[in-house]
Amino acid sequence: MNTLTNETLQAITRRYFFGRTACGLGSAALASLLNPQLFADQAPAPAPGPLGELSELHLPPRAKRVIWLFMADAPSQLDLWDHKPKLQEYFDKDLPESVRNGQRITTMTSGQTRLPCAPSMFKFAQHGKNGTWVSELMPNIAGLVDDLCLVKTLNTEAINHDPAITYIQTGSQIPGRPSLGSWLSYGIGSPNADLPAYVVLHSRLAAGSQSQALFSRLWGSGFLPTKHQGVAMRSIGDPVLYLSNPPGVTDTRRRRMLDGLAALNQTKLAEVGDPEINARIAQYEMAYRMQTSVPELTDVTKETKETLEMYGPDVNTPGTYAYNCLLARRLAERNVRFTQVFLRGWDHHGNLPKSIPDLCKAMDQPTAALIKDLKQRDMLKDTLVVWGGEFGRTVYSQGTLTKDNYGRDHHPRNFCMWLAGGGIKPGMVHGETDDFSYNVVDKPVHIHDLNATILHCLGIDHERLTYRFQGRDFRLTDIHGNVVKEILA
Numbered sequence: 001m002n003t004l005t006n007e008t009l010q011a012i013t014r015r016y017f018f019g020r021t022a023c024g025l026g027s028a029a030l031a032s033l034l035n036p037q038l039f040a041d042q043a044p045a046p047a048p049g050p051l052g053e054l055s056e057l058h059l060p061p062r063a064k065r066v067i068w069l070f071m072a073d074a075p076s077q078l079d080l081w082d083h084k085p086k087l088q089e090y091f092d093k094d095l096p097e098s099v100r101n102g103q104r105i106t107t108m109t110s111g112q113t114r115l116p117c118a119p120s121m122f123k124f125a126q127h128g129k130n131g132t133w134v135s136e137l138m139p140n141i142a143g144l145v146d147d148l149c150l151v152k153t154l155n156t157e158a159i160n161h162d163p164a165i166t167y168i169q170t171g172s173q174i175p176g177r178p179s180l181g182s183w184l185s186y187g188i189g190s191p192n193a194d195l196p197a198y199v200v201l202h203s204r205l206a207a208g209s210q211s212q213a214l215f216s217r218l219w220g221s222g223f224l225p226t227k228h229q230g231v232a233m234r235s236i237g238d239p240v241l242y243l244s245n246p247p248g249v250t251d252t253r254r255r256r257m258l259d260g261l262a263a264l265n266q267t268k269l270a271e272v273g274d275p276e277i278n279a280r281i282a283q284y285e286m287a288y289r290m291q292t293s294v295p296e297l298t299d300v301t302k303e304t305k306e307t308l309e310m311y312g313p314d315v316n317t318p319g320t321y322a323y324n325c326l327l328a329r330r331l332a333e334r335n336v337r338f339t340q341v342f343l344r345g346w347d348h349h350g351n352l353p354k355s356i357p358d359l360c361k362a363m364d365q366p367t368a369a370l371i372k373d374l375k376q377r378d379m380l381k382d383t384l385v386v387w388g389g390e391f392g393r394t395v396y397s398q399g400t401l402t403k404d405n406y407g408r409d410h411h412p413r414n415f416c417m418w419l420a421g422g423g424i425k426p427g428m429v430h431g432e433t434d435d436f437s438y439n440v441v442d443k444p445v446h447i448h449d450l451n452a453t454i455l456h457c458l459g460i461d462h463e464r465l466t467y468r469f470q471g472r473d474f475r476l477t478d479i480h481g482n483v484v485k486e487i488l489a
Contacts, residue, residue: 057188061459062489063384063422066184067328068340069367072165073212073347074415076393076408079120079356081416082152082437083133087119087395090436095396099438106159108349108398109409115396117436118406121353130427137360140368146427147371147380148418149487153431153440156391156412156447161212161347164390164412168447169218171476178222178467180451181338183476184458185228186221187465190337194293196286197337198230201328203321206359209345219340223469225276227286230340233327235319239298240290251291258285297330310372312365322366329373332383346389349398350407371420380421384457388417395436414440417450423457425489448481456483 078084095115109115123136128145141148158164163173170177178186181198190197200219205211219230233239245251262281269277300308300316303326314320321343328339345359367387374380392415393408414433420426431443452462455476462481466473 057459058461058464059456059459061423061457062382063457064382065332065336065422066181066338066384066386066454066458067332067370068180068338068386069325069328069370069388070340070342071346071363071387071389072214072342072344073161073210074164074389074391074393074410075346076120076348076352076356077152077414077416078393078395078408078437079122079352080135080137080360081133081150081418082414082433083124083135084119084395084435084437085124086435087117090117091119092116092401095436095438099434099436103413104159105394106410109394109396112398115394116401117395118397118401118408121404121406128427130429132427132429135360137357138364140364144368144371147375148420149424149426149428149430150416150418151430151445151450151484151487152414152416152433153442153444154388154392154415154417154447154450155440155444158391159410159412161390161410162215164410165212165214165218168390168450170222171448171451171478175215175217176222177474178224178228178476179219179230180454180476181219181230181340182221182224182228183455183465184338184460186224186467187460188337188458190335192335194289195297195331195334195336196231196290198228199331199336199339200230200232201324201339201341202232202235202319203324203341203343204235204319206345206362209355209359210347210349211344212347214342214344223474224467225278226280230338233294233298235323239294239318240287244291293334297334298327300326300330307373311369314362315366321362322369325366325370326373329370329377329379332374332379333377348393348408351405352407353405374421382422384422384424384454385420386417386454387419388415391415392437395438411438413438414444419487423489425487428487430484430487443486445484446480448477449484452477452481453484453487456488 093116095117100115120135124133125136125142126132127134127142130145132145132150134142134145156164156167158167158173166175167173169179185197198219202214216232219232221229231240238244265277265281298318300323308315311322311326314322315326317323321341324341328341331339343363348355371380371385374383374385392411392413394411396409398407398409414437431445432441433439434441455462455465462475462477462483466475468474
């Protein structure tokens with residue numbers, strides 16, 4: 001007889017217990033998902049947990065789902081959101097040491113003999129009831145600032161792309177932790193049985209764009225069961241690899257094959273007790289259902305002419321950012337819990353004035369259309385939309401500064417993001433930076449705070465959504481994070 005580990009025996013006991021006990025034991029079931037701490041006095045709202053298990057939320061949720069428009073490679077806050085008119089006086093003057101104060105900078109500019117200040121070349125104007133300053137590069141988004149909450153004071157310790165994007169996605173600069181979408185899939189599951197709880201959409205690079213690589217671990221499940229990892233959809237061929245049956249294989253034959261495979265997996269599960277086998281069975285079943293659900297999802301031809309025109313001319317081309325924004329709305333309609341749309345190309349170390357307008361042109365209209373579309377369908381109120389990247393850009397120029405050209409290095413000290421929809425106060429600006437957009441001077445928001453706030457909007461206390469691994473309890477926000485209550489509706 002095989003010897004089973006204590007961890008495996010505990011996993012089997014949980015499945016056995018939850019599968020056979022009556023309803024009404026939500027707090028006991030929650031012990032397998034969350035720390036065994038007492039709930040708040042108010043009655044928690046029930047929600048579907050992973051694979052139909054009963055779980056209970058800590059707080060009344062304001063959002064049911066999240067769409068994160070991730071601007072990978074770090075857009076320049078100075079040229080898009082953080083208006084600094086006094087910088088014009090500092091053109092080509094060295095950044096004062098009193099501003100930098102010896103702070104760490106990357107090796108790409110640390111060897112420069114000068115750090116000349118480069119004011120934005122683009123015009124800013126005030127928009128909305130609150131008079132929010134927005135760059136001329138985003139005219140469509142500017143018209144919607146009354147629906148947005150702009151946070152100007154995001155900050156992170158990571159100063160290079162890979163650790164920074166890993167950090168904001170997983171709560172750790174070191175790879176191997178579960179991503180935010182995986183934590184949500186694990187904690188509260190998805191009400192849609194025919195699509196994954198966590199979907200990733202990659203947008204095509206604009207011509208001439210410089211970009212960092214995106215690794216699949218960024219939407220991985222880490223030490224959580226693999227059924228909670230994100231499913232990345234492709235822009236060429238089948239949206240998901242091996243989605244179509246090969247020639248000569250009918251749906252009936254595919255069903256028989258999966259039934260036989262499930263029986264073999266169940267036999268192996270009884271023999272060795274590995275919980276990951278259950279995840280494998282669930283993934284095969286999800287893949288079978290996706291053979292029907294994904295083609296229907298990705299067929300945008302039934303959208304109205306007005307809707308397609310709202311997203312712009314690229315919306316009919318799979319893989320474009322416009323197409324992916326529309327797909328994100330369609331996923332939200334189908335109650336997919338977490339959708340992440342990546343748009344790369346913001347790595348403007350040089351030639352920024354000539355490169356960023358093209359990228360903004362591809363980003364601006366579809367982003368605004370997504371907000372409008374959700375609002376028209378009365379879905380924005382329970383869909384949390386997040387826009388932003390992994391860090392910001394420096395006020396000083398990387399390389400030679402001229403009157404019509406400059407580049408910007410990485411800047412983790414402060415950068416801008418915005419949130420809209422479920423649980424977020426609209427039409428406001430949170431926090432402030434100094435005249436150089438170099439340091440936070442009021443209301444800092446760490447990326448752990450951001451993730452804690454996102455979980456809060458979904459009814460989750462970030463300190464209580466934990467998973468025991470290798471002898472300790474892990475959570476998305478590690479041992480940090482505070483909910484940014486000022487931006488909550």
